[in-house]
Amino acid sequence: MAVPGQKPKPHIQAVREGTYRPDRNSEGARFAPLSPVEPDWSELLPGDDPEGVRGKAADVWARTIPALVHSAGLTDAQRETAIEYCVTVARLWQAERELSRSGLVVETERGNVKSPWVTIVNQYRAHFRALTGELGLSPASATRITPPESGGDDDGIFD
Secondary structure: OOOOOOOOOOHHHHHHHOOOOOOOOOOOOOOOOOOOOOOOHHHHOOOOOOOOHHHHHHHHHHHHHHHHHHHHOOOHHHHHHHHHHHHHHHHHHHHHHHHHHHOOEEEEOOEEEEOHHHHHHHHHHHHHHHHHHHHOOOHHHHOOOOOOOOOOOOOOOOO
């Protein structure tokens, strides 16, 4: 069951904002600041790839993950969430293409029924929304992410 109220802020964000209180905030997990390593998409998504799902996942990784490393401090320990996001976007893209080809209604021996692709699209879209919120990729969730203070050589990389 869901817990009511706002999602708690990460510990480091509360510290940065000066709102940290030991009785309300926990430190949570701390991860080494290593950038996530892109997976081998052909190993992760084996088999025929007629729709270019591997290419789409790689494209999403290249466009999104470096920005998340810089803006949100995404680390290698959180790599699986990043991979899941890329695969979800690629699969959603694949399902939308199939839905466009087959239509919303398909004819079966029992008559016209809703295409199974509608269900698949809806499930991937719900998963996409959840991951977008977790990673701070929607406009609303991005306002809740505080950039890490890196002080490293990559300062100003996106300026």
